[in-house]
Amino acid sequence: MPKPRTTAGIIAALLIGGAVAVFAVVWRPAISATEPPAPQSFDANLVKRGRDLAAIGNCNDCHTVRGGKAFAGGLPVPTPFGTIYSSNITPDPETGIGRWSEAAFLRAMRSGVDRAGRHLYPTFPYDHFINVSDEDDRALYAFLMTRPAVHAPAHANDLAFPLNQRFVVAGWKLLFLRHGTYQQDAAQGAEWNRGAYLVEGLAHCGACHTPRNALGAERASASFSGGDVDNWHAYAINARSPAPVPWDTDALFRYLRQGWHPDHGVARGPMAEVVSNLSSVPESDVHAIAAYMASVFGPPTQDHLRQASDVRAQIKSPPLELSPTHAAGASIYSAACASCHETGRPLPYGGVNLGLSTALSAPDPRNAANIVLSGIRPVEGERSPIMPGFASSMTDQQVAALLDYLRSRFSNQPPWNGVEKAVQDARLTQTVFVQTSAGPQNAPADPTQRDKP
Template structure:
């Protein structure tokens, strides 16, 4: 009989727990509204600037698809998500969203109808934005053309296919308030910090992630991986072996070719093209802030002997460079002057300790951007086999860093081939 109170108490606690979990995993819908259509032109200009700074089109516009209509696949460790339509279409976009519904999504990751958004949408960073910037972005998005584009079905693995579980992720990792200026720093530094940590959400790619997809505590901007590319550390950029100067970083962020670092490729390419559409003062502010960040760790590399760096590979690599690369990147190539093609030994990807970004660039190239000037490079994934790519990479790495040959070319290349499949 004495066990009865125990079971009654356990049942009460279980009921309370179930109620608490239900409340945690449930959010009310916000009533739909008629799409607002009248906005001040100055506000729309500000909103366009916020949307560019937030890289909204980078994720919400698939290649060849309508602007901001979604459909871009986002590959995560937990499955594939498809970005959603954020045009003002009332059925498939955000045309029925009020400003409070939009702000809730930006700060809390909750859709208008109450369902949880996956944290691939960087609301963890957007919650640090000012209310004014969120309102301006809302105005700009509502002023654009409505595109009917139903959402594609996500393919997430268990248990992340259960959206309510995102509530527990939020409980652990959704913290922080809108940024306030640091009085001891310049206006430009504070603007750069705001753009990097708020709308730009740079840490979303340039930070390592933990086992459940959140940025590792204490490792913000220390380097990560996105879409098979290495997103390098943004710490101590002016104090590394291939150090960045202020003018170089500003140009690189604006998608230009920079002597000593090359040009942005892979997932950074569309980001840099968005930054190029911002006022140059914003990009200068980002560069000032990033170059102020100290390095947190110093890694001394002592490479082992490279089995792929033999004399035969060097000869083969030199021949491959002469036939496939020298027309644009050789010392006497006209494109070095006409289109500012860089010397490959002075690019960040060949200076990096890991060959992944160089191999990915050779694999995928640098696609041309329709209607915009800038460098382009064809992909070589189909025209060069593994042995040729290893020989070329080994040869060029020896030109760039003869003291630090790459030791993992074969394994990295095989991993990239598998990812491509």
């Protein structure tokens, strides 16, 4: 859902650069700097609403680096085009948005242009924020301008020429930034519409869960068909969902609210940060998101329902006979994994029965590799599931053998290709993710829920 870590098609600008009236497209005026408004000048209720909205928008996640101050930016966001660093959105007058007027903030949210008139890279998902109402933008502004100011100069992006020229972003916008992508649907109820407004707008779920084209823009024709973020696969969350048990509104609500669901396991990777934020917002908003997303998933097919009941039956039955081709993986599973994943201890503190694992039914093995290597790290001082990572104790071949076995035993999908390569990649990328992301990286969201069961 969060972090559109795939940046825009700067290449697009190269292609069209000569063909358009560059100046008209590119040039945006600066909006004059204002004195930072006094925090007391904002209405407390507006600030509180802004706090909830910021949590739904997952702002803290990209704009905070591990060990750093909230909203002070500096998080490296890897993209196919280079690394972009998130900016400081605290009200610091020199390095943050302290001198931004409300109008400047609204323009940034709407059209991806900063106060000085520079185009922002679409790692900042204004292609979604364009749908956010003025009223909500004002609340967000009030919230951010009442945060403690942090002096934290921007980290220079790591992009090669000409991608480091911001004018090319203007070309990208010309191609891909669409106004009015979200419209109220009178045929649907208020909750559905609220959910649609949040999902398509501030929550920017598609930024991760929708695949992107070669120029880094979301493919409108493949909404929610599965995307990439931080070297994790963001699963398809529509009819193509690989989840062994179909999602419904209630399951979505519980998962998003508490960070885990008995039929789907525990949120981890970038999704853990999302659910962590959703634990603190009004329950009605999470329910609205769940209701809307359930309609995006659509009603489960008979096939899917049959598969789900097969999976449930398998969980109760003893392990299958091991095929000799997977003997090594099977032994690793029974020695290293089964002791937690087959104890029957309920989630989230018992390991999920892997028959329910979406990762093992997913189109590629990245998530499964990530989780085997890195495990699930504890949340500081809070009840949270822990899974030891096996990066140090298993070789690439051992992890690959394990994944091949898990795929064959716990999913009805064909074998993955290139598993060992995926494991090698995961070793490199997860190190960066774990070291930079502020986290919580792997956890149920709502601490009040952590007591249960």
